[in-house]
Amino acid sequence: xxxxxxxxxxxxxxxxxxxxxxxxxxxxxxxxxxxxxxxxxxxxxxxxxxxxxxxxxxxxxxxxxxxxxxxxxxxxxxxxxxxxxxxxxxxxxxxxxxxxxxxxxxxxxxxxxxxxxxxxxxxxxxxxxxxxxxxxxxxxxxxxxxxxxxxxxxxxxxxxxxxxxxxxxxxxxxxxxxxxxxxxxxxxxxxxxxxxxxxxxxxxxxxxxxxxxxxxxxx
Amino acid sequence: xxxxxxxxxxxxxxxxxxxxxxxxxxxxxxxxxxxxxxxxxxxxxxxxxxxxxxxxxxxxxxxxxxxxxxxxxxxxxxxxxxxxxxxxxxxxxxxxxxxxxxxxxxxxxxxxxxxxxxxxxxxxxxxxxxxxxxxxxxxxxxxxxxxxxxxxxxxxxxxxxxxxxxxxxxxxxxxxxxxxxxxxxxxxxxxxxxxxxxxxxxxxxxxxxxxxxxxxxxx
Numbered sequence: 449x450x451x452x453x454x455x456x457x458x459x460x461x462x463x464x465x466x467x468x469x470x471x472x473x474x475x476x477x478x479x480x481x482x483x484x485x486x487x488x489x490x491x492x493x494x495x496x497x498x499x500x501x502x503x504x505x506x507x508x509x510x511x512x513x514x515x516x517x518x519x520x521x522x523x524x525x526x527x528x529x530x531x532x533x534x535x536x537x538x539x540x541x542x543x544x545x546x547x548x549x550x551x552x553x554x555x556x557x558x559x560x561x562x563x564x565x566x567x568x569x570x571x572x573x574x575x576x577x578x579x580x581x582x583x584x585x586x587x588x589x590x591x592x593x594x595x596x597x598x599x600x601x602x603x604x605x606x607x608x609x610x611x612x613x614x615x616x617x618x619x620x621x622x623x624x625x626x627x628x629x630x631x632x633x634x635x636x637x638x639x640x641x642x643x644x645x646x647x648x649x650x651x652x653x654x655x656x657x658x659x660x661x662x663x664x665x666x667x
Numbered sequence: 668x669x670x671x672x673x674x675x676x677x678x679x680x681x682x683x684x685x686x687x688x689x690x691x692x693x694x695x696x697x698x699x700x701x702x703x704x705x706x707x708x709x710x711x712x713x714x715x716x717x718x719x720x721x722x723x724x725x726x727x728x729x730x731x732x733x734x735x736x737x738x739x740x741x742x743x744x745x746x747x748x749x750x751x752x753x754x755x756x757x758x759x760x761x762x763x764x765x766x767x768x769x770x771x772x773x774x775x776x777x778x779x780x781x782x783x784x785x786x787x788x789x790x791x792x793x794x795x796x797x798x799x800x801x802x803x804x805x806x807x808x809x810x811x812x813x814x815x816x817x818x819x820x821x822x823x824x825x826x827x828x829x830x831x832x833x834x835x836x837x838x839x840x841x842x843x844x845x846x847x848x849x850x851x852x853x854x855x856x857x858x859x860x861x862x863x864x865x866x867x868x869x870x871x872x873x874x875x876x877x878x879x880x881x882x883x884x885x886x
Contacts, residue, residue, distance in 0.1 A: 472694065478753065479699055479703060482703065489773060493699060496779055499779065540784055544786065546790065546836075563819055578693070579684055585683045587675065609873070617789070617817060617836060617878075618715075
């Protein structure tokens, strides 16, 4: 045991370096070629990764929803011109050039998919999760949206109709989930903590204050 | 093209499997493949429709057998090869063997924020009035273009209703093939789930699909 210990430590150190998959090697080779030929600035790659891994994400969308719940003028603007409303909060750019907000009500539940690829509103939600890009979600959400919802543990009352939005063009959809009960006195910051990524795609609902507390999202 | 990427309504891909606390990227190479995809469109000069077409026209078995970022990687390898920027031989050997081609621009690190914020709006001034209005009944044409199209198979031949008028947008069927932007009016068309999937679908559920005017005929 003690004799092997040192060896194991060493082995586990540079995990990515020692166990590169063939795809990883291919990407590395391609990047080197592109940089050597002067087609790509490696610092631009770092900047792109930093932006979409750490700066842009569903917290942006949650701010949009929380504001829509608490500010009637903003909600009116969101209905009239969602791109302008969302731009006014500073969430702009690639894959969010043409925004439409779709509001859930007791009678209508909205859900967003891209059956042809992976279109997703980056400025408000960041990059899509793997399941959103999976054949399972892309194929089934249009023919069996209620079945997909049950995969997420969501069951809707029978009187609630499902409306699915297939993002086949450059228009991107943001679902405005219903504001949970018991939130009348909450401020925008606390409301934003209730808004999950999935609730803005339509595969989830906004959290109740108790659920948010249980997850440590709300004091 | 009636390709495997056109997944709406296909069956047997299994349940949707959300991942708890999913990271933005699942491997170091995914970060690089993502960033390379964004960065190479500058020297490559291709547009988003060309990128989509490169990915969806991969051999069907490869498309279905690849992870999402493997598809993106194969897409840029194909586009780079077609333009002679990086040859297949260079990708296989990892060594430069073809001359460097002059390119119009590359993406510099200091320009990333501005380029991403600007995005690529797809709306264009209209040269003629919209052919349809909200509430008009339409039929999605039963056509099978061999090139790129954003008319999903599952709506072709079906009747729907115009639910939104988005404006005049770049037409992907032309743009993907270097035939210019050829903007056309873009609509959300609302189909009842029963019209698409038959009597077993929930009676009031609907699927909205963004469709350009050439995909539609009056009904």
